[in-house]
Amino acid sequence: MKDKITAHWNQISPNYRKMYRDHLDEEILLMQKLFLEKLPAGKKLNVLDIGTGPGIQAFVFAEMEHNVTALDISEEMLARAKEGAKNRNLSIKFVEGDGENLPFENNTFDVIVNMHLLWTLTDHDKFFSECCRVLVPGGRILAIDGQWFQPGYVPNRNYNQEERNHDELIEYLPLYDSNSPEMITDIMENNGFSEVSWKSLPEYAEYMKRCDPEGYDYLSVPYLATGIKC
Numbered sequence: 001m002k003d004k005i006t007a008h009w010n011q012i013s014p015n016y017r018k019m020y021r022d023h024l025d026e027e028i029l030l031m032q033k034l035f036l037e038k039l040p041a042g043k044k045l046n047v048l049d050i051g052t053g054p055g056i057q058a059f060v061f062a063e064m065e066h067n068v069t070a071l072d073i074s075e076e077m078l079a080r081a082k083e084g085a086k087n088r089n090l091s092i093k094f095v096e097g098d099g100e101n102l103p104f105e106n107n108t109f110d111v112i113v114n115m116h117l118l119w120t121l122t123d124h125d126k127f128f129s130e131c132c133r134v135l136v137p138g139g140r141i142l143a144i145d146g147q148w149f150q151p152g153y154v155p156n157r158n159y160n161q162e163e164r165n166h167d168e169l170i171e172y173l174p175l176y177d178s179n180s181p182e183m184i185t186d187i188m189e190n191n192g193f194s195e196v197s198w199k200s201l202p203e204y205a206e207y208m209k210r211c212d213p214e215g216y217d218y219l220s221v222p223y224l225a226t227g228i229k230c
């Protein structure tokens with residue numbers, strides 16, 4: 001299954017978030033503003049971005065001068081992220097690996113960030129317990145996601161090949177149509193996080209809609225869910 005998932009993300013990497021590419025500086029500033037209120041001031045943090053894709057969240061933290069590691073299961077996505085980091089003159093450690101089986105020691109990171117990753121996971125309990133393991137006590141997780149599919153979404157078999165590959169995966173992705181912030185915060189609490197909360201991100205929704213007016217037909221406003229490792 002993981003091979004199919006990797007192949008899927010490798011295949012779509014050249015076009016992934018194409019509509020957003022000319023607006024990257026704006027997205028980075030928007031995210032920095034969002035995260036600043038959640039981070040301890042004046043401290044250089046060890047940050048892990050899981051499912052980094054083209055690297056946006058890794059860039060957000062590297063440009064705030066934190067130590068950043070970016071992990072993804074897809075080598076093609078990592079290649080794009082590496083190219084972006086080079087263009088922005090950023091030093092980021094890139095690691096190919098599985099977010100549900102993290103290749104890091106216990107208590108390694110102060111912050112874990114992930115964006116639009118949760119709905120793509122096959123085992124979210126394993127993911128959050130792995131995040132808890134590699135965070136230092138008191139470390140924070142920052143998860144941005146949204147409900148991109150109608151509950152009970154039925155694949156349309158008239159789609160093109162790329163979309164069909166995607167639809168073949170969804171039976172293995174338990175959160176793809178049910179990653180509401182309430183569901184995610186419950187899962188976080190069940191897997192070792194405390195002080196769990198979420199907020200919706202209307203400014204980010206506006207940004208997404210502006211970058212991709214036709215693609216933006218999502219069910220809900222995206223959200224940021226956060227919690228602390230006890």
Ligand SMILES: C[S@@+](CC[C@H](N)C(=O)[O-])C[C@H]1O[C@@H](n2cnc3c(N)ncnc32)[C@H](O)[C@@H]1O
Nearest residue numbers: 009051052053072073074077098099115116120
């Ligand atoms: C929807 S994309 C999000 C990419 C990026 N975070 C963003 O917001 O643009 C999901 C990413 O997660 C990666 N991914 C999916 N399952 C993964 C896993 N088990 N471990 C690590 N990365 C994974 C995919 O390769 C892809 O790059």
